[in-house]
Every structure is written in structure tokens, then in C-alpha cells.
Amino acid sequence: MIVVMNSNCTDKEVEGVLERLRELNFRSHLSRGTERTVIGVLGEVYPELQDELEVLSGVAEVVRVSKPYKLVGREFKKEDTLVRVGGLPIGGGQTMVMAGPCSVESEEQIMSTAFAVKGGGATVLRGGAFKPRTSPHAFRGLGIDGLKMLDQAKAATGLPVITEIMDVRDLDIVAQYADILQVGARNMQNFSLLDEVGKPGKPVLLKRGMSNTIQEWLLAAEYILAQGNNQVILCERGVRTFEPATRFTFDVNAIPLVKRLSHLPVVGDPSHGTGKWYLVEPVALASVAAGADGLLIEVHPSPDHALSDGAQSLTFENFNKLMGRLSLIAEAVGRPLLTADNQRSPVGA
Amino acid sequence: MIVVMNSNCTDKEVEGVLERLRELNFRSHLSRGTERTVIGVLGEVYPELQDELEVLSGVAEVVRVSKPYKLVGREFKKEDTLVRVGGLPIGGGQTMVMAGPCSVESEEQIMSTAFAVKGGGATVLRGGAFKPRTSPHAFRGLGIDGLKMLDQAKAATGLPVITEIMDVRDLDIVAQYADILQVGARNMQNFSLLDEVGKPGKPVLLKRGMSNTIQEWLLAAEYILAQGNNQVILCERGVRTFEPATRFTFDVNAIPLVKRLSHLPVVGDPSHGTGKWYLVEPVALASVAAGADGLLIEVHPSPDHALSDGAQSLTFENFNKLMGRLSLIAEAVGRPLLTADNQRSPVGA
């Protein structure tokens, strides 16, 4: 961080800044030019420090030079991090597809979907048991019964399972069933949850908050890595903008930018990122063309009858079509689809 | 909710929609015009239903007519709700000011600030013991020690206390000390917390999420009222936009609009809503001119040395200046400042 002083600042003001930095345990480096005095701040800075220094007397501007995150950054670790899910690698040069319904609704629904997405080429099964809903009057998931149904589908198909954790009090039970713990967009800055979610040692998929910057997203991942768990997958799922024609605006720029800033794998969620089933395929292809390591896609046996997010879910038929086209794109960018052949045998088999 | 069918829809498609509504336990009303067929949906709808119906075959558009919330709406309850805080009413035609530091940092800091804001005319003391921070490396509050310091300041000044609750697991301890439980912007859609926070029966101040719509905000309040607690204060604190010159964009439109849509009291937080101490006073005055029932303002004995949010905190002197000007505005709009004279004697006195 660099503190730029006003051109007419006094010696006392300069000394005030230096003293404040000492109080906060930062080292500093003073550089007096003919027109400007500039103070470099050395040590592990955080975003709020900028505001805290800007308020000091004589300060014109405070500029960050080093990134506020550390463990998630490329500077800290150059090579890509591989996240291992049920024996499969994500982030290692192949394209992984996770698919399934928004919510687990019944044994029949999750079982048929699990076989369908496996048949289409998915290697992880998604399904929500605890659902965040904007209204207390909407369907909020089957809870533990849903987790058990996911487990049956996993046993039958061999697909590892990703499901959302919403409440720290549910962590033990969810971690018992999930192969990947998903932190949803609305909880990206639920710091109590972030402090805990990495502790069971399972991989964590961290969705970007709908109006969080890329830097805030990386800092949220930093919370998890700071607990000693670096098995984190980042998921772009669209941001909130003024455009009403789509549910969110999928930020495709974020994919290559995060790959450049961080060593963690990045996946795209075109289902939430568009909110319309007919936009899911083109935006899925775009995500992988832009560099995503995988996708998270909503599939439902009968989207018209889904209890949540039906409008953005693919039928089995449309999922198969998508996978055919995705395969061509994945080859074209040199990151072929991760296939069922690499997959370990069913749990308990 | 109204389902508008395509102009060329078939009878089978119309029947499909009607059947789906029966499955979901809604009643319906069919109206066939010469150019358009329209189906009215009767019952307690929720926002996601719109998406769920739009995906059905033959549907052109789905339109909400009634609001998705109920208990928080003016249609449900016409007269303003009074929230009682330590014997004082908020929402009853007077302007209430809650003030204090962002974080409790020391006994001396909170005690001096409590006396200063009381002297200036505040009737509630704010102070954070558990702080949400974007980075795991920043100061995260004193925790229970902070709550105890708030309690001492309350005992000494008689000011009731508002403090933030971030984690459901802390609810019992925080509710023991707080007169108002604050739900922060980043937790506005932490539905697990919303389900619990109303249960201790204390008033809840619900901040608007930095990128949540007014409707989502009212639905979040609906979670709390659905638990049987209608002592909810809504707090506008700025939304995220493209403008980089201020920390957030204070949505002054939201104040009169929410007063029209809901019976709950609304306060403004110009400290977070601007992020700059020199904008706090004009935006505080604007909030009250626009109809706010009160304000939440950050005050610190030495903003240059604050461990959080110093850039937006007022000195004691600037707080006093603000209160002088606010008093004139509050008179001009016919909602005079709620003063210390109405205040009950110190707890334990």
C-alpha cells in the first residue's frame, strides 16, 4: 500500500501517518520528492486499511499495490491447485461437469436424474437438500431426508455428490453425506460459515456473491484456505446488473481473470447465470471457451414440475445435446471432458 | 399472479397450466378473450412461482399482481407499527438517533462515546462486538468482552444498546445484552439467521443487503414477522452501483417507497451509505427530509485511530453539529427529535 500525501502537507502530518503505521504494526518507507511525498506501507495489509489511512490529516490518496489476499493468489503458489473429488481431479486440464436438480424432491426424481446425467457424461451429482429461498412461503428443501436420497443415488451410480450448506449448525450432518460442500452466493460473506466450512477437510465450492467483486470473492476463499484447507473450487454464477431480460448477468470476464489471479480451479454455473434454460447451452460453451475448469448445471426430469428453478433447468434430452456440443468445445480448447472411465467404482461396491 | 398465454396457444396448453396450478394448490380463474387467454392465480404466491409458471408450454408471460409478502405490507396492516426500544417508541412520528462507534474497542472508548452521543441527543447507543470483515486478516471485534463493555456503557448512561448478531450460535448471548439485535447487510439473506433472530422477542434492525431489491428486503423482514415478532426496524444503508467515488450509493428513494409499502419503521445509515465522514451530515438530513423515522450514525472519539470504518465516523464535535442541524430539519418535516427527556432511567437504577 502506498500513501500519497497532499502537495502542501506538513512535516507533522507526515509524522502522524508514520506513527499511525507503527501503532498498527506496519513498517513504512518514506520517499520525499520535489512535488510529492509518498509513504510505502510494508506488511500484510487488508482492504479496510485503505479507508483507515485515507482519513488521516495530510493524506491525498491511498493506493494498494500488493493484493489484499495471499494464500489464494498466484504469487503465493504458481502452479494450478488440483481439487480431488471422489478420486477425480478438477483443475488439472480436463473439463468436469457437475449436474443434477436444483432441489432433491423425491427418491424417484434424484435417482432418475443421477442416471441420466451420468449417462450424458457428468462426473458429479448436484442436488440441494437445504434451499435458500427469498420468501418464507416457498419450498425450502427436504433437509436430512434429501441428504439420504442423494446418498442412495451416489451408491447406485458411483457419482460423488455436491450439496449446499446453509447453516453452521448443519455442518456435521452435511459433511457426512457430501463429497463437495457448496457455499451459496447469498452466503459468500457469511464469515461465520466460512470460518467453519473448511474444517471437515472436504472440498468446498464457493459461489461468487451476486454483487461481490472478484477481490471480495478471493478474500472469502482466503477464509477457507486460512483454516488449512486449500481444496476450494470457485464458481461464477452471474452478477446483479440493471438488465432485466436475464435473471443475472454472467460475468464471463471473471473466468480468465480469476485463473490469472489465483491457482484455484474455476467453474461456471450457466443455469443461475442466465435463469433461462434456452441460454444455458450457449453460456456453458462460452464458459469453457473462456477457460473454465468445469460446469455446474441444473437438470430435472420434468422442469415444468420442478419445485424450484424449473425455468433454468434442462431436460435430460437437452442436457445430452449440450454435452455433445460441449465435448467439441472442450477438445478445441485442449481441455477434453473428464469422462466416466476415470471414475472410481460405486461407494460400498 | 396472472398467466398470459400465447395468442396461438392450444386448449391442451391451457389445461396444462390449470392442472399445474391445481398440483401446487392454487385456485385459478380462466378468462378467454378474442385475442388473449389469461389465467388468474389465487392464493399465497411467492416470487419463484413466476419462473415456475413461465416455463410451461404456451405461456407468454407471468405477471405478479399482489405483492409476494404479506405480514410486512400496508395491505395487511394499515397503521404504522411502533417499535419499542427501552421504553422509547420508534416509528411514532418522532425522529430517533442511534449513534456510537462501528466497533467496541475499549472500555474507555465506548464509555466516552456513550456520554458524548447522549449529550448530543442520541437515544440509543450502537457498537459492534462481532464484526463482519471482508478479509480474515482484519480486526474482527472483541466478542463477549465487547458486549460487556456495551452493558457498562448502558448502565452508566441509561442508553439502550443496538449491536450486530452474525452467527445463530451467538444468539442467546447477544440477546442477553442487546436491546435491539442488528442483522447486517451481508446477512440479509442468511435465512437460517432470519429464522431465529426474532425468537428472543427483542426488536430487530434489518439492514438492506448491498445489492438486494426493496422487495427482497421486505421478504427478509417477512421471515422475522412469520416467527411472531413484528418489532422490526428497516435500515437503508446504501446499495452497490458503478459509482466509485462513494463507498455505496445511498438509495434515498427507498425511504418513502418502503414507508408506503410497509407499516414498519425505516431508518437511514448515512455512515455506511456514503463511506465518507464529510457526506454523513448532508445525507442524514436528506434521509429525515425524505421521511426516515430515525438514523444510525457512526461516532468515534478519534476516527483517525478507529480499528474499523474510521473514514466514515464523525468526531464528537461533528456529531453535535449534525444534531443541531438535524433538529431544524426534523421540525420542518413535523417529526421532531426524540429527546433524552422521554428516556427511562438507567437499567438497575
Place this chain on the structure above:
Amino acid sequence: MIVVMNSNCTDKEVEGVLERLRELNFRSHLSRGTERTVIGVLGEVYPELQDELEVLSGVAEVVRVSKPYKLVGREFKKEDTLVRVGGLPIGGGQTMVMAGPCSVESEEQIMSTAFAVKGGGATVLRGGAFKPRTSPHAFRGLGIDGLKMLDQAKAATGLPVITEIMDVRDLDIVAQYADILQVGARNMQNFSLLDEVGKPGKPVLLKRGMSNTIQEWLLAAEYILAQGNNQVILCERGVRTFEPATRFTFDVNAIPLVKRLSHLPVVGDPSHGTGKWYLVEPVALASVAAGADGLLIEVHPSPDHALSDGAQSLTFENFNKLMGRLSLIAEAVGRPLLTADNQRSPVGA
């Protein structure tokens, strides 16, 4: 502007930056610290220069220190600029109200409105003759006939007139009739128009673009001042955000911030800034409480029958109510309403 070099930059890279600055005719100041090398850029910088320097080899970051605008800034001119409209001052410590219909629709409509807003206390008459419309199929104004009707209303009431200029080719004719030339939000970055609009020497009211930053807005004003005309009024009229419940989000923060950054007068337009007639009064009061020098308000004899913007127009009765309350707020902030008594006699009288 300050160029911060990478910690491991080479001498050749430093020399490359210095050479590039020489090519662009900037002076520079080199400061080598133990950890960072920093280059100060001296001269009249512009925002795009930041991008142009960031791309150079070895550069970590480029930071602006001085503002990119000059003539509009407080540093260039400390005291408030008075803009004179038909003999009346705006920006001189009184609150000026400009009111009238969105579009001039008929002689009867503009005449009755002119008398009504004068009676209510407005001192400038607004009315559009050339209207920007999102669709080519909507009403686009009466053109020159509209200008003539405005002129009749001015002659009859003595109120000076503000009207929009959309096309440089119309500048002569519009300047002939207008006392203030209005540049609309959609034309805020129509640089061809900005280059010309100041030339007739009339005051210019420059609306902020619906998604332009405060800095871009000040730079657009800089175009006009650069032509030698400093009679510019800035108008905040709401920005585009994710919130669908209001037409725009009125950026009340911008009012005190622009007053701090610039010496030009600032007015608020609560009609466009909210899009709902029932929010116009509270946001008008908020604007003045926040420091606005005046207001621009839409009034129509029969908003239900307006050919444009009826939803946000006040009836004569509601305008009178607003003026009554505004008068109290204007007194409370020490900038009383500019009244008709100060007004010069009708043109030609």
C-alpha cells in the same frame, strides 16, 4: 499520476516508462525506494492515460493523484459560481425551482402550467420541444412550434425558459428561445454537442448520464467550460441500478460530493430520479436538505393525459403542497426559496 513499478522491474523497464512519458510531453519524477520504484507524472493528465501507462512493461499499477478535470474543480476556483438566469442567480445561497411539463403539448397546456408554477413559487419554466424517446414510435415533441409556445408563456408570465437541445443542427433556433439550454442524460457524452452547446453564451444545464460516474459528469462539464462558458448548472437525475421498483436510483450522495469537488451549482431532478409522482416530494425535500441549489420538477395540468412522463408529473395541487413543505426545509438549511419578488419584469414589458 503516479506509476508504481513491479518490485522486480529492470532498469530498462524504468527507462521505457520515462521515455514514453517524454514522447507524450509529460515531465516525470523518479523515486527509487528499497522495495518499490515509483515515477511521478507531471502535467495535464487525462483518464485514458492511466490505461496507456499500465500496459507498459514492468508497471504494477498507475494511480491518479490529481483530478483529471481542471476548470470545473474547486482547486481551480474556490468560490461558488453564480449562474445568472433571466436576471436571477442560481448557486448564490437561495433555492431555485424550475418547473413545468415534460413536453410542450399545446398552447393551453403550457400557458396554464406556466401560470400555475409561477403561482406556486417557481422562477423558471421548463418544457421540452424536442424529446428523446427510446422508441421511434412514441411522441417526439412539437419542435419549433413548441419553442414558440414556450416563448408565449414566457412573455405572459415573465418566467425565463429552460428547454432541451438534442441536435447540434438545432442549436441556433433553440438558443434563440431558451434562457437555459438543457443537455439531457442520454447526450451527456455526446461530445460533438458538448463542444458546441456553450458557444451561444447561454447558461447550460447538464444532466448526469444515467450510468456515468461523477468524474465523467465533471469532465463533460469541462468540455463546456473549455469553450469559455462557465455558466453551467449540474443536474442529478438518478442513475441506473438493479432496483426495479423505481425508474432510476436518485444518487443523493452526489449532491454534497459535487458541491465539494466543483464550484458549479447543482440541482436535483426528483421527477426523473424516481419515476413516480408520489416519491417526487420526499426526494425533492431530500435534495435540498443534502445541499442542492435548486430543483427541476415536472408539473402537468392533467398527468393522466400527458403525452410523456405522466407517471412522474405532479398536478398543480401537489406542486403547491410540495412548495409549501420545501419552503420550510429551505429555511431550515439556510438557503431560502428564491421568490418571484426578485424576478425581473416580463420580456418586452
Place this chain on the structure above:
Amino acid sequence: MIVVMNSNCTDKEVEGVLERLRELNFRSHLSRGTERTVIGVLGEVYPELQDELEVLSGVAEVVRVSKPYKLVGREFKKEDTLVRVGGLPIGGGQTMVMAGPCSVESEEQIMSTAFAVKGGGATVLRGGAFKPRTSPHAFRGLGIDGLKMLDQAKAATGLPVITEIMDVRDLDIVAQYADILQVGARNMQNFSLLDEVGKPGKPVLLKRGMSNTIQEWLLAAEYILAQGNNQVILCERGVRTFEPATRFTFDVNAIPLVKRLSHLPVVGDPSHGTGKWYLVEPVALASVAAGADGLLIEVHPSPDHALSDGAQSLTFENFNKLMGRLSLIAEAVGRPLLTADNQRSPVGA
């Protein structure tokens, strides 16, 4: 459009709405349900009509059913429109690349770039002679001299030329040199320019405004088609959001959505859409994967020395790399690159 009345509306209010519709020359269809009365509006509606009806007494909500645009819509014309540029088709199932510098800076610069992009596989040369700049102090283009240099590059390479038109007064001269007239983002709602730009009968490339909705963009195109010119190319170039890490947020969702709503060809501009040269390739690939008919890309012989937009320009080498990868993606989606072989011989040859 459908007008939904309040549940307790009176007969007089219903009659008021019907009468207002008659005044505005719309036909209507009244449908009285047991719970709701609904009025259908028939005729060519426009977006502002919604606001105009919502203000009427007794109206609960006004809903659009048909799209506000007509000529640009798929309902009006089912098959894709082919735009012909110098004998080459855009929108006909092949991927067209337009490339060149942001600004024409010198004969040498434009000539070398023209040969380089032709060699890489571009079939149209881009280059700005009149440049919109946020500050009056920045480089604003070579004007007519720039047009002449473009013409020389065209004669030498045979590449047709696209260049920006900013001012209606320059239309004749720009149309004389340009094969495609480009309307920039800041002029997307400069309705005076839109009214004229189609008249010379040249193809027009219409960039989306940085904060304009997809619907507003299509309505802007409607202005041009309404002049009898349907040779319009739409260009997505990023929208303004809260994310500061990229210059704009490229709205990849918009590409497949606009292809679905309209018959016009759509291209992506990843240079402006990201603002960083290292994001141009991935976002270019994503655009084509998502369905774009082509790309507009900035290339400069020496981006470090560009007079504008250097930070987002590709070197010749990086452009060649991009074209190699693009070719694979274009094949994978079945819309192969349009190559120089299809290109007609140089003008005048």
C-alpha cells in the same frame, strides 16, 4: 399490453381507462373476472405507454405482452438477416473478424496493421478517425485525414473499412469512405444520429450502450430499420457494473438472447468488453462459442505507444495466436471463419 385493475376499482375507473385508450387510438378488450378486471390493449404500443397507463385511477399494474419493437424482431421476420459488407456476408453461418487499431494514428500505422490483420484472417479493417474521449484534453482523432489513410489501406489490401460516425454533420464525408458506419456506445441513444445514419444505405454497426438494456438496444436499431435500412449489425461491448477489476462486464448472455429475439447479426467486442489485452482472447472465444456471428478486435503495431486504448489492444503476434484458436472454436460450433478467399478484389482493381 394488459392493464390490471385494482380489485376494488369502480366502473368509472374502468371507463376512464377505456376512454384514455380511445384518445390514444388504441383498441381495447375488457375482461371482468370475479376477482380482477383486466383490459387488453391492442395496437402498436411503446415502452412509455406503460408509465402513462399506470398513473390512471384504479390501475394496479400494466404489463407488456408484445415486444415494443417490431421491425427488428423475429416475429416480424423469421429468417436471419444477411448484412453484406464489401461483397462478404455477415450473419450467414460463418464467423467474420473485423480488426484494426482503435484510432488511425499515421499512414504507416494503419497500413502495417491492415496487412497484419489481413494476414491473420480478418476480412474487415477497423479504425477510428473521429474518437469520443471522456476528457476534452485527450487525443480526439485525425478526422478527415484519418478517413483518407483508411482509404489507402483499403485500396492496398482490399479490406472493406468500418469507422465511427459521431456527429450527424459528418455523415456525408464518413459515408463516402466507410463500408460500415459504426455508432458507438455513447451515441446509442443519440436519436438525431440514429434517424440519419441509415439513410446513406451503408451497413450500420450499432454498439450497445454501456448501461442500456437489451430492449433499448433493439429499439435503437428499430430507429435505423424504420428509415428503410435493415443492414444493421448489433455489437455487444460490455456493460457497466460494480466490478472494478475489468473496464466493463462483457454480457455474454446478451449474444444468444439477442439472436433469439432478433434476426439481425450480432458480433462481440472483447477489447472494450474487458479493457485488458490478456482477457481479449478468452472472451473472443467465448463470444463465438455463445453464438456471435463475428468479432470486432483492436490490434496495434505497438500497443505500448497507442494514442488510445493501448491497454486493450493486441500485438500482431497475439492477434495471430487468437485467430488460430478462434478457428478451432468456430469449427466446433459449426460456423467456420470467413476467409480471405471469399473476398472480392480491391476497390478500383
